[in-house]
Amino acid sequence: MARYDVVIIGGAIVGSSVAYYLRKEGFTGSIALVERDPQFATAATTLSMASIRQQFSIAENIKLSRFTLDLFRRLRQEFGAEADIGFREGGxxxxxxxxxxxxxxxNHATQAAEGADIVLEDAAALVRRFPWMSAxxxxxxxxxxxxxGWFDAHALLGLLRKALRSMQVxxxxxxxAxxxxxxxxxxxxxxxxxxRLEAGTFVNAAGPNAGVVAAMAGIELPVEPRKRSVFVFEARERYADMPLLVDPSGVYVRPEGSVYLTGGxxxxxxxxxADPADxxxxxxxxxxxxxxxxxxRxxxxxxxxxxxxxxxxxxxxTLDQNAVIGPHPEVANFLFANGFSGHGLQQAPAVGKALAELIVHGGYRTIDCSAFGYERIHQGRAFRELNVI
Structure with a gap:
């Protein structure tokens, strides 16, 4: 048996972010970061499209991603002169x-109110901007x-994990089990x-397995794994100015070096x-x-x-395609960082910061994540994000 102050279940980008910001917020207690797939071969973090956007329908989601964008802007200041995640600001x-x-x-009105640099254009203007596109x-x-834009998820996770090794995590x-x-x-x-690991505080950062982990604690959490396929293709034409384009059908495409990635x-x-093994x-x-x-297109x-x-x-x-963040209202030492529905990688640093503030200071200081609280799950009250990609 081992005893810790905080046990974090899930050691990929969300769990690592929680541990990192706990130390950054001055937490001196013991932290255990538990990961069932230490090579991250099947982790949502490393198999994602690794992108970041501000185009959400909810202001809180925009704030979370803008926090991570700020981290990207000062990456070397945060992690050292050699830090590089290959961030390409393609839009x-x-x-x-x-x-x-x-x-x-x-959505655009919400984004503009949050300071996001998003332009809304008609079809003719978009074709002038991107002549290779059909309207x-x-x-x-x-x-x-x-x-x-997009970035290297492995590199970002590697920076956090490397930092944790020097932070007594x-x-x-x-x-x-x-x-x-x-x-x-x-x-x-x-x-x-x-x-067996005892602790005063437990954080569920188990990604697609979060619903199963919550059920082990006798808590219902409507989070389940969904399989998403990404395809790589070659084309004769190279469009250096191509952003991550999302068609009204939901199909997306973006460049990646000499090839293109698509899915959706x-x-x-x-x-x-999804079948956990599929x-x-x-x-x-x-x-x-x-x-x-x-x-x-x-x-x-x-x-x-x-x-x-x-x-x-x-x-x-499955309730509202939005994150569940913060403590359970009755089981107060069990905290959630789950259900991101495809935008967890870009929001993980902000959520790590938020939960660290909650644990260390007793409340949110940088971004108020109360709207993402578990209470809405218990009430069946959706806080729906409309811009799910």
Whole structure:
């Protein structure tokens, strides 16, 4: 048996961010960071598209991502002169049909109020800006002039994990098999190897497995793994100015060096939880859905060659596709950092900072995350993010 002040279940980007900011906030107690996949071979963090945007429908989500953007801007100041995550500020371009424009306009107003540099343009202006694009079926779009793009998720996670090794955070390779509760407090977690970890505070940062971890504590959390496939293809044409383009169908595409990445053909809702062992790309999605959309939106992509693909799982909140952050209202020493529904990587540093403030100071100081609290889950009251990609 081992005793810690804080045990964090899940050691990828969210859990590592919580541990990092606990130390940055001056927490001197003992911290254990438990990770069942220490190579992160199947982690949502490392299998994601690794992008950051400010184009959300909810102000709180914009604030969380802008915190991470600020971290990217001062990365070397934070982690040292050699720190580099390959951040490419290529922008997002979210397109809308006539039916989708009212939502896009409302989202843009929220983004502008938060200081995000997003321009809303009609179809003709967008084609002038990006001549390689067809305006068929769209009436406008929102383009992130700066503060949006993509980066190397492995590099960001590596920077945090390297920093933790010098911060006296114990990193434990293990799979949580059970959680012990005593009344309205969690007392300990038992690992599959038989070891037992006691603590005063527990943080659920288990990503796609978060719902299962919460259930071990007798708590219902509507978070489940959803499989998403990403396809790599080659094309004769190279568009250096291409942002991460999101078609009204949900299909997205962006450049990656000499190739392109695409995906987004899965239904936003209704595809159900993923088999925890299924990481096989769904190739029919590319042939039947994605390629026809790409050929319509970017005519030069009628002739492309798919070369490889991968699939990952992400933590999907079935209630409202939004994060659950903060303590359980009754089991107060069990904290959530779950259910990001595809935007957890870009928001992890901000959530780590928020939970660290809550643990160390007793309240949020930088970003008020109260709206993401568990109370809405218990009440079935959705706090819905409309811009899920």
């Amino acid at each position: 997002y371009l979210i397109l809308a049909s006539d039916e989708g424009m009212p939502v896009l306009r409302a 068929e079926g769209i009436v406008g779009g929102a383009y992130g002039v700066n503060g949006e 114990e990193m434990i390779a293990g799979d949580v 059970a959680i012990e509760r005593g009344g309205n407090r969690v007392a300990a977690v038992a690992l599959r190897d038989g070891s 053909a899965e239904p936003e809702e209704g595809d159900g939880p 990481f096989d790309p769904a190739w029919p999605l590319f042939e039947e859905i994605i390629w026809p959309v790409l050929a319509t 970017i005519p030069a992509f009628e002739a492309i060659k798919a070369t490889r693909a991968w699939a990952g799982h992400y933590d999907y909140n």
